[in-house]
Amino acid sequence: MEEISKFGPLLLMFVVVYFLMIRPQQKRQKQEKEFESQLKVGDKIITKSGIHGKIAELAETSVVIETMAGKLKMERSAISLELSKKVQQQ
Structure with missing residues (x-):
């Protein structure tokens, strides 16, 4: 005990x-x-570093986003928020 x-x-x-x-x-x-x-091509997103853009291409672990400055390739995990869903919820 x-x-x-x-x-x-x-x-x-x-x-x-x-x-x-x-x-x-x-x-x-x-x-x-x-x-x-759940991310798909055409979604408007914000990355964790604050970059706004639209998804142009998707790969298994990376994504190409289109911004006003051009296209950027980054990891899917770098995306913090999907704006289309946020706007629909309000």
Whole structure:
């Protein structure tokens, strides 16, 4: 019985860390992957660095966006927001 009470606080700490840090991070990663998979040519987007553009081409892990300055190739994970959906939701 004494051994269980020694590991109780450690177990409790692990449970708290899991629910406050690990689980929300996994949920966020799942949402980001789902968002990236739903992108399509013609979507107006904003990258994480603040560049506005429209998707011109899609590849498995990269995307070509058309901006006022020309075309840029970047990773799908660099896209933070899809504007068409945001406008429709309001």
